[in-house]
Amino acid sequence: MEKGIIETILNKRPLIISGPCSAETEDQVLQTASGLAQTGKVDILRAGIWKPRTRPGSFEGIGTKGLPWLQQVKKYIGLPSAVEVATSRQVQDAMHFDIDLLWIGARTTVNPFSVQEIADALKGSDIPVFIKNPINPDLELWTGAVERIAKAGIKTIGLIHRGFSSYGNTEYRNAPMWHLAIEMKRRHPELTMICDPSHICGNRSTIPGIVQKAVDLNYDGLIIESHINPDEAWSDAKQQITPENLLELLNSITWRFETTSETEFQTALVTLREQINQVDDELLLLLGRRMKISEQIGLYKKDNNITILQTNRWNEILEKALSKGKQFELSREFITKYLEAIHLESIQHQNRVMNKLK
Numbered sequence: 001m002e003k004g005i006i007e008t009i010l011n012k013r014p015l016i017i018s019g020p021c022s023a024e025t026e027d028q029v030l031q032t033a034s035g036l037a038q039t040g041k042v043d044i045l046r047a048g049i050w051k052p053r054t055r056p057g058s059f060e061g062i063g064t065k066g067l068p069w070l071q072q073v074k075k076y077i078g079l080p081s082a083v084e085v086a087t088s089r090q091v092q093d094a095m096h097f098d099i100d101l102l103w104i105g106a107r108t109t110v111n112p113f114s115v116q117e118i119a120d121a122l123k124g125s126d127i128p129v130f131i132k133n134p135i136n137p138d139l140e141l142w143t144g145a146v147e148r149i150a151k152a153g154i155k156t157i158g159l160i161h162r163g164f165s166s167y168g169n170t171e172y173r174n175a176p177m178w179h180l181a182i183e184m185k186r187r188h189p190e191l192t193m194i195c196d197p198s199h200i201c202g203n204r205s206t207i208p209g210i211v212q213k214a215v216d217l218n219y220d221g222l223i224i225e226s227h228i229n230p231d232e233a234w235s236d237a238k239q240q241i242t243p244e245n246l247l248e249l250l251n252s253i254t255w256r257f258e259t260t261s262e263t264e265f266q267t268a269l270v271t272l273r274e275q276i277n278q279v280d281d282e283l284l285l286l287l288g289r290r291m292k293i294s295e296q297i298g299l300y301k302k303d304n305n306i307t308i309l310q311t312n313r314w315n316e317i318l319e320k321a322l323s324k325g326k327q328f329e330l331s332r333e334f335i336t337k338y339l340e341a342i343h344l345e346s347i348q349h350q351n352r353v354m355n356k357l358k
Ligand code: PEP
Pocket: 021, 048, 052, 084, 104, 105, 106, 107, 132, 162, 199
């Protein structure tokens, strides 16, 4: 597709990219694309051609053989296409078959060697490239990938927020950690940023909530996995939805895209409130952890017959916090009240473990 047309498509808001996790067969690709085109809401077809799988033996992608299917989609259905690339060979193959947009997967963004290899292969081309966040919560790696691709001369770069792996996380396949994406957008306000709820959620049921949140946070668009027959998908079956479900989902969302100053203000407010919520969650998590450590200390004190309250230690904590608090412009009064409350709760936790009957 002509460069100008792709640019116009990429500037549409909300930008909607959808399609199967993996291209499997020509029929599956064409049928899914045709369902998506019928929704009237999808701008670009995504399809994984080479799949980075955590364990060997699962479906590792149809490979170059699937690229002509995407040409068919463009010719007969009119949708441009996007594929994931991880090596220079894949970049060359994708460009040879006129793919319109490339994306770098989360497992590739973590590796500067791979990102540089892709950047080198891209030199001299003007294909748009979207970069997923790395699997680990490290904004420097994400920024580094943006810089490498930009240095190769790519002018149109986008960001895809697909969540971060975290040990023992159960609610989401990849924890969204919204504050990191917000910070990335703050660092690179000129880059289009879209959300990938499919890989954040890992299942169908939680997708709508994540999509609404991304819309509330003023993301530029979405990349959502869809499949003509999700339950039979060769990869990521649990998180894919049918084109009809995609339409229902997009219709159920409250969009906040008007650009009056009033809504801009509302969006800014929602963004800031979201940051506050995130920080509050983290504070509670840390407080919970602090109490667990107190309980462990309680057990030691119990075994060694030491009293709970140790004045010296407490004064030391207070002094430290007062001087640190000053650095962050936190008043003496606040720090004192805050620490008293923590201290009280901590003593209660220690009490509980020390007086528990064996
Ligand atoms: C994908 O988009 O199918 C994919 C492999 O995603 P991620 O790189 O986010 O894991």
